[in-house]
Amino acid sequence: MSLFMQAFLVALFVTIAFIDSHTTQIHIFRPVVVGPVVGLIMGDVQTGFAVGITVELMFLAVIFVGTAVPPNPTISTAIATGIAILAGGGTDIAVATALPVSFIGQVAETVQNSVINVFFMHRVERAAERLDTKGIVTNNLILPMAVNALLYGVPTFLAIYFGAAYVQGIIDAIPDKIITGLSVGGNMIGAVGFALLLNSIKAKKFWPFCMLGFFMASYLGINMVGIALLAVICVAMYYYFKIADAKA
Amino acid sequence: MEKLTKKELWKVFLHQLTIRGANNYERQQNAGFTEAMMPVIEKYYEDPEAKKEAYARHMEYFLTNDITSAIPVGVAAAMEERYATEGDIDPDSINAVKTALMGPLAGLGDSLLNGTARPILAGLAISFITSGLGWFGPIFFIFGMALVSLGVRYLGVFQGYKQGVKFVEAIQTSGLISKISDLAAIAAYTIVGGFIPALVVISIPLEYVSGDTVLSIQETLDGLMPGVLGLLYTGLMYWLISKKKVSAIKLILVTMVVGIAGTYLGIFG
Numbered sequence: 001m002s003l004f005m006q007a008f009l010v011a012l013f014v015t016i017a018f019i020d021s022h023t024t025q026i027h028i029f030r031p032v033v034v035g036p037v038v039g040l041i042m043g044d045v046q047t048g049f050a051v052g053i054t055v056e057l058m059f060l061a062v063i064f065v066g067t068a069v070p071p072n073p074t075i076s077t078a079i080a081t082g083i084a085i086l087a088g089g090g091t092d093i094a095v096a097t098a099l100p101v102s103f104i105g106q107v108a109e110t111v112q113n114s115v116i117n118v119f120f121m122h123r124v125e126r127a128a129e130r131l132d133t134k135g136i137v138t139n140n141l142i143l144p145m146a147v148n149a150l151l152y153g154v155p156t157f158l159a160i161y162f163g164a165a166y167v168q169g170i171i172d173a174i175p176d177k178i179i180t181g182l183s184v185g186g187n188m189i190g191a192v193g194f195a196l197l198l199n200s201i202k203a204k205k206f207w208p209f210c211m212l213g214f215f216m217a218s219y220l221g222i223n224m225v226g227i228a229l230l231a232v233i234c235v236a237m238y239y240y241f242k243i244a245d246a247k248a
Numbered sequence: 249m250e251k252l253t254k255k256e257l258w259k260v261f262l263h264q265l266t267i268r269g270a271n272n273y274e275r276q277q278n279a280g281f282t283e284a285m286m287p288v289i290e291k292y293y294e295d296p297e298a299k300k301e302a303y304a305r306h307m308e309y310f311l312t313n314d315i316t317s318a319i320p321v322g323v324a325a326a327m328e329e330r331y332a333t334e335g336d337i338d339p340d341s342i343n344a345v346k347t348a349l350m351g352p353l354a355g356l357g358d359s360l361l362n363g364t365a366r367p368i369l370a371g372l373a374i375s376f377i378t379s380g381l382g383w384f385g386p387i388f389f390i391f392g393m394a395l396v397s398l399g400v401r402y403l404g405v406f407q408g409y410k411q412g413v414k415f416v417e418a419i420q421t422s423g424l425i426s427k428i429s430d431l432a433a434i435a436a437y438t439i440v441g442g443f444i445p446a447l448v449v450i451s452i453p454l455e456y457v458s459g460d461t462v463l464s465i466q467e468t469l470d471g472l473m474p475g476v477l478g479l480l481y482t483g484l485m486y487w488l489i490s491k492k493k494v495s496a497i498k499l500i501l502v503t504m505v506v507g508i509a510g511t512y513l514g515i516f517g
Binding site for chain 2 (some may be wrong): 045231
């Protein structure tokens with residue numbers, strides 16, 4: 001198989017893996033699967049298994065919390081495996097050179113969540129206003145999944161076909177501040193979503209409960225399960241002190 | 249009007265798989281939730297205005313674990329059915345109940361699925377590979393995770409719907425139906441407040457240097473009230489939306505511009 005064809009197939013698999021991670025989540029996007037599959041495409045399954053295991057162990061305990069974007073395991077494994085096989089084995093060096101390249105996965109995910117999908121989501125909203133069910137599916141599923149090919153498939157192809165240095169060059173060419181700026185903005189726009197939500201529930205008089213949840217999480221660092229228990233207590237107190245009392 | 253059939257619930261299940269489709273930082277999984285509710289809304293609402301309102305309800309902010317989000321999808325399906333056929337629940341309570349469920353399901357979903365099931369299955373797969381079983385490892389992992397992902401979603405949609413129907417009937421007979429929007433709103437407000445520090449993050453890297461003393465503005469603010477900037481910004485957005493009727497799109501664009509400009513000027517970072 002020519003290198004072009006191999007790079008193309010790896011990129012195709014990475015795209016499909018990202019579609020899985022955004023929909024069905026049968027987890028073909030994890031290193032333990034990506035490594036061997038890329039190994040098969042590149043003609044060295046043993047190296048594929050070795051890189052897959054190494055990267056899987058590195059990411060084993062990483063849990064995606066909130067909206068912080070972690071380095072991406074799928075794209076790291078695909079590129080690391082491809083480069084290791086092209087270099088003729090040598091898992092360690094490949095992982096070391098490919099991991100920085102996987103930063104492109106983080107950049108792509110930041111742009112996707114803070115710009116591209118905000119755009120698609122507003123198109124879904126307009127489709128819903130027109131009662132256009134096809135428009136909802138097109139803009140929530142089909143177009144965002146097609147974008148995955150561009151955001152994750154293309155960089156993978158370039159890294160395998162032209163080498164990691166080529167992609168590193170692209171990353172270096174993107175001004176740091178633009179990416180930081182996008183993620184700063186991305187971290188702020190949740191405020192608009194929360195404001196819309198609070199406005200839609202129309203229960204302004206309950207603002208003290210919102211403050212209570214906020215202070216418990218911010219000062220005491222109580223996690224979401226704890227906040228949920230707190231919410232149960234608040235509801236119970238309101239029920240016993242207000243509703244049950246009024247009935248009695 | 250009849251209840252949702254098995255076939256229709258399967259449709260909800262299929263559309264729920266797209267919960268993360270247009271996942272975005274403004275309102276997270278809202279577009280996916282709307283797509284999941286499509287079969288229910290299309291079945292029960294004839295009047296175009298009522299249908300539009302139903303869709304708009306589900307376009308509000310929604311964020312929880314992708315897989316456990318099937319539970320609020322099932323519950324919301326039951327509540328939409330009740331509202332459309334009986335009309336005896338307040339439609340605002342649908343979002344309040346959804347929001348109340350976001351918190352516990354995010355916490356449980358992340359720790360049980362991503363923090364427990366996945367590392368265990370991946371660990372087993374790795375030990376199969378190292379003991380020479382080769383492809384059995386990854387195939388075992390995919391089957392295991394497919395069972396977890398699709399199984400929890402199936403149970404979420406079907407059981408969430410079943411329990412949701414029971415829940416609405418129970419509050420009806422207990423006479424709490426007129427209070428349910430209050431109770432759900434209290435839970436929703438508490439959960440939203442608890443989410444804000446992690447999800448609306450603004451930090452100011454500026455430092456004030458005077459001789460040997462370096463005064464970090466962010467550290468001072470964190471000492472005073474951690475996450476205060478996110479809270480104030482959310483409050484400002486709420487005021488602009490509810491009182492000044494500014495459109496969400498304008499606020500998003502301005503926020504992104506402020507974020508990028510602020511980063512260039514070194515105010516944010």
